[in-house]
Amino acid sequence: MNIELSARQQKIIDIVRMNGPITGEQIAEQLHLTRATLRPDLSILTMAGFLEARPRVGYYYAGKKTEQIFGDEIRKYLVKDYKSVPVVIEEQTSVYDAIVTMFLEDVGSLFVVKGEGTLVGIVSRKDLLKVAIGQRESKDVPVTLAMTRMPNLIYVELEDSLYQAAKKLIDFQIDTLPVVKVLRDSKELKVVGRITKTTITKVFVELGTNREI
Template identity: 55%
Template sequence: MKIQLNNRQKKIVEIVKDNEPITSHKIAERLSLTRGALRADLSVLTMTNILEAKPKVGYFYSNTDTKYIDLDKLYRKRVEDIKSIPVVVKEETSVYDAIVTLFFEDVGSLFVIDDQQILVGVISRKDLLKVTMGENDCNQIPVSIVMTRMPNIITVEKEDTIFQAAEKIVRYEIDTLPVVEPEDDGKLKVIGRISKTDIVRIFVDFSLEG
């Protein structure tokens, strides 16, 4: 099966072939782009084994016998196809109970909702770690005190592509995205979640199917 890359990804591969090892900074310079603009493309190229990345060294073109896959077909897959059940808590939930829920469910983030399943916040492992480092009584502190609130939450919708989701995860350096459904009043109802692990798994599974 022939690999189908977009034009920018083809240019990146050629630059790496001709200049390996080369850093993302140098690749961005040659394309007159920022490093942030290339993150998603570089992630795709490394996850599909077209490129190899070595910390503090740079990118190499992979000489391994990589299985060719149709990336265009992969890009068309929707968030709805791989989303999982969201792990949610209420605003009044204590930090202690949130920690128990997070580790019991083995997730990286919890979504905070109201009685109508509307997204009002997100709380991560890092948020919970920060609040437990002092002499705080975690049973007395509600998650509403430490959560990230709307509109400062990055979300995706079920009709978005997994590539769009991957791009947000890479760009904003987060582990999990809430999958939301807009209501008539503009509020966002939580209907799922998609994580960095989900993204990696779909790339691996798609490659094996090829």
């Protein structure tokens, strides 16, 4: 919202921020004006959400900053609405075949699963690169030797926010998060999607693309 405040309205906000809670009479006094003169300004500022009025207490500052609106809004985006399709391999796969799959699917990480998609590990380009420059032939090394294994995996669930996902990507310095359903009885994780830094970057571009024409 592009609200244009008058100089007097800006002054009122400053007074309330510094001295609130403060009564209308006290604000009027500070500005050398009558309470009646201020009434329209006070009601506009209250309506617009800059000030809140409490009976018998007075006005106090309640304005959100633009940044806070951003924060509130961004936390509404959910993992389930932005996740992409997971790329999975079996435990028996060799490092060599994992690398080939990575190129074919053009992803940065693969999820290693057993049975009906139960997550056992994650392997990244970095993990594979480490083996690839090692002494052993990559066709002879099983991917399970290169992967990060449960229970050390960081993951998100469908109802988590994209903000939480982004924070995990940064805090744990990883590129990909599996989106999982937790099967409660068994403590098993079933892979249902993935969130990467690419996902977040795409959302950032979307945010920036919405603009006034």
